[in-house]
Amino acid sequence: MGDMDTSITQNNDVYKTLLESTKAIPWRIDWKTMRFSYIGPQIEKLLGWSPESWQTVNEWAERMHPEDQQWVVDFCVAQSKAGVDHEADYRAMTKDGHYVWIRDVVHVVRDEQGEVEALIGFMFDITERKETEQKLLDLQKELEELSFKDGLTGIPNRRMLDKVLEEEWMTAKRHQQPLSLLVMDIDFFKQYNDCYGHIQGDDCLKQVAQTLTSAATRSRDFFARFGGEEFVMLLPETDNPAAVKIAERCQQLMMKLQISHQQSEVSQLLTISIGIGTIVPGPHDQLVDFVEQVDQALYRAKESGRNCIKAA
Structure with missing residues (x-):
């Protein structure tokens, strides 16, 4: 035992x-x-x-x-x-x-x-x-953010714009609220690049992006790079007179930026042309048609001598 x-x-x-x-x-x-x-x-x-x-x-x-x-x-x-x-x-x-x-x-x-x-x-x-695990989640989130961000300027890119446009279009249609869109283009940007070089051209795009972002003052106002030297501002629940004021503010901000542009045919300083449109989407309206109309308004602004605002 x-x-x-x-x-x-x-x-x-x-x-x-x-x-x-x-x-x-x-x-x-x-x-x-x-x-x-x-x-x-x-x-x-x-x-x-x-x-x-x-x-x-x-x-x-x-x-x-x-x-x-x-x-x-x-x-x-x-x-x-x-x-x-x-x-x-x-x-x-x-x-x-x-x-x-x-x-x-x-x-x-x-x-x-x-x-x-x-x-x-x-x-x-x-x-x-x-x-x-947390590092992987953070990295995944960072990659998601990067995929919605423009690599050069740091502002939302075309992919993010398409997503937000779709959402705000549906919201405006559901609540019958006005939706305004500004499409902007830097005047004679090719000539700017040719004159000052691509590195300064990239720096110029960054400055313009950061400056115009400040014109979007409300939380749902959305500013993105459309591609190249084009930018877009989406303004939910904004009628046409209010959208025109914001477009004018964008032009004033560009003037304050005082970026020299010797090769411009409209000014000694860098300027932008803006197409603008407002819609209360009806049952038969299509988002793609609305964007096309605002794009046409930008084209008319360029045809009219640039450095101006034209409405769709």
Whole structure:
């Protein structure tokens, strides 16, 4: 009998050594009392709290990020009552007030009558994994933003414009609100590039983009690069007189910019031509036709000597 006791003790020592040498943190909770009957000493190295300080499930819940606390506790209690093994990812608070991402893997132990007797499990530090996941999400978001941004000027590009145009067109049609569109073109930009070079030409486009962006004053006003030296401003819930005022403001901003253009045939300074259109979309109106009409208005502004505004 003595040999058997010694063997059991040795086996227990082996299991204990194994448990306490792994990076995963083992623990056991008695279901009836909701008290920790064991937690691995590794917990202190990871979170700073001593094993003795883990008395009841209250310590476990209170040492959790406030945003995670409610749902994790509710989820784990519900799963445990149902006798279902489960796992949960949450942020555990360290003794000095920082947070570590934990994955808690829980096994439900039942007695001979099938009643829940205890919960045993392992806590894993998954902070590094979570940080990597977040970096990937941030990178994905950045790529999405880049795909909707013009690489040179940093303002929304044609792809984003098409998306917003479609949305605002449907909104204007549904609520029977006016929608105004400005299409702008830098006058004699090819000659500007030929005269000053492409590097200065690119810098010029950046300056124009940043300056004209400031003319879009409301949150839903939308300014984008249409391509080349063309820009577009979309003005929801804006009637024609208000849109004309914004077009005039764009021209004034260009004058204030004072970009020299020796090869221009209309001014010593860089100027823009603007086509403008306003519509309350009816059931038979098509977005593509409206954009075409405003584009034609820009063409007429160019035909009329440039540096002017023409309405569709």
